[in-house]
Amino acid sequence: MISVYIGIWVHPKDLCLDVLERTFSNIVGFLGGNAISVFMNNMNFTKMNLLFTYDGKAIGYSSRAGGLFFEPNAKLYRATSIRPYRYRELLCFDLRHVVNRAYSYGLEVVAHVNCLNMGLEGNMHYMVDDRGEPVLYGGAWVCPLDPNVRRYLIGLTEDLATREEVAEIEIGEYWHPISPLMRDRITCFCKYCRIEAKDRGINLDSIISRMRKDDLSSKMRRFMNKMGEEPFEEAFTFRNYDKLKSLVRYGNISEFINFRIQTTTELIDDMVTTAHDYGVRVSALVPPPDIARSLGVDYRAISKMVNVVKPVLYHRMLRRDVKWFSKQCVKARKLSNGMGYPAIMVLEGMNLREIMLTARKALDTWKEGIMIHSYSLASLEGLEIVKNAINEYEKRRSKSSFWSFLSSK
Numbered sequence: 001m002i003s004v005y006i007g008i009w010v011h012p013k014d015l016c017l018d019v020l021e022r023t024f025s026n027i028v029g030f031l032g033g034n035a036i037s038v039f040m041n042n043m044n045f046t047k048m049n050l051l052f053t054y055d056g057k058a059i060g061y062s063s064r065a066g067g068l069f070f071e072p073n074a075k076l077y078r079a080t081s082i083r084p085y086r087y088r089e090l091l092c093f094d095l096r097h098v099v100n101r102a103y104s105y106g107l108e109v110v111a112h113v114n115c116l117n118m119g120l121e122g123n124m125h126y127m128v129d130d131r132g133e134p135v136l137y138g139g140a141w142v143c144p145l146d147p148n149v150r151r152y153l154i155g156l157t158e159d160l161a162t163r164e165e166v167a168e169i170e171i172g173e174y175w176h177p178i179s180p181l182m183r184d185r186i187t188c189f190c191k192y193c194r195i196e197a198k199d200r201g202i203n204l205d206s207i208i209s210r211m212r213k214d215d216l217s218s219k220m221r222r223f224m225n226k227m228g229e230e231p232f233e234e235a236f237t238f239r240n241y242d243k244l245k246s247l248v249r250y251g252n253i254s255e256f257i258n259f260r261i262q263t264t265t266e267l268i269d270d271m272v273t274t275a276h277d278y279g280v281r282v283s284a285l286v287p288p289p290d291i292a293r294s295l296g297v298d299y300r301a302i303s304k305m306v307n308v309v310k311p312v313l314y315h316r317m318l319r320r321d322v323k324w325f326s327k328q329c330v331k332a333r334k335l336s337n338g339m340g341y342p343a344i345m346v347l348e349g350m351n352l353r354e355i356m357l358t359a360r361k362a363l364d365t366w367k368e369g370i371m372i373h374s375y376s377l378a379s380l381e382g383l384e385i386v387k388n389a390i391n392e393y394e395k396r397r398s399k400s401s402f403w404s405f406l407s408s409k
């Protein structure tokens, strides 16, 4: 068994009372995990982790405005028009109970917050792309400069930080979106961004016309269309990210890129300060170093603010380009001063051996530990793979974990 930190991202649906003990037992016994990150607010995705609730089928869900996976303290959200509510399908989810049970298995619990990739009602708070349309593709993205979004996220941070069962808040999805579904579109040009940019001496209309003059738009479209021809998850490769990076650099829009970086950094600063005021540790997910700026993230600034950095090094990098993956691991470690754990994404079509190879590759650079993230094991195929592996593992009744189990095969 590897004596490193292994954190597993789980969805509250994995933590319903009837499957709670089995889930924890599998996370500890099979995956050798010592921590779980649990989603606290909903994301506009239908496929979530569902690593172990595989009896029958994968459960999808749709998100609504302000849905939380715990009972919110409504008083803390007074300053925003976004109304939080407890997610109805998850009445069985009791945060304190889950945390207490997790501790009994030796698992640390981290509260994960998706900042900007949230499903909300209406078109009120969404980012607006350069064509003036709300960003409802590749997830639903809200704007970090929308004052209601800002106050909601501060309220959510305070809500979690004041719960004695929460020891760490993990912040993710606070950047601008990149998705093959966005095609040639860029964010954000909403009214709040326009006002704020103007105050900082940036004219967003001029940015749009410069992008078009530089033909950035059609270059992006050609690039994104090409990505779109590939299966969705395979379109996210480091090689494709690298092309994107050069496209963004090509466009003469550096003040716009910097403006996005400043605004996301300010949001994270507010959230981290709030959590730290209550003595709660904060970790932040950070995109792969080579594309962080393109997504509006200042890797170094975020690393300095938070207690733990979790670089997201995923998207089927292993099959596509192992060298890229290793390079990102090394760069991420340098930028993070080594305090953190890289997050690995497990995707549909990857078998357990591949998952382990990816994990081992990351552990070459980050010897302290890794995080494992999976959306796509929620597919029937993915669930079947895990189910069979767990069954085989349980049959053997060996004390070895997922890791040694796989290396012995």
Ligand SMILES: [Zn+2]
Pocket (backbone or CB within 6 Å): 127, 128, 143, 144, 145, 146, 188, 189, 190, 191, 192, 193, 194
């Ligand atoms: Zn905006």
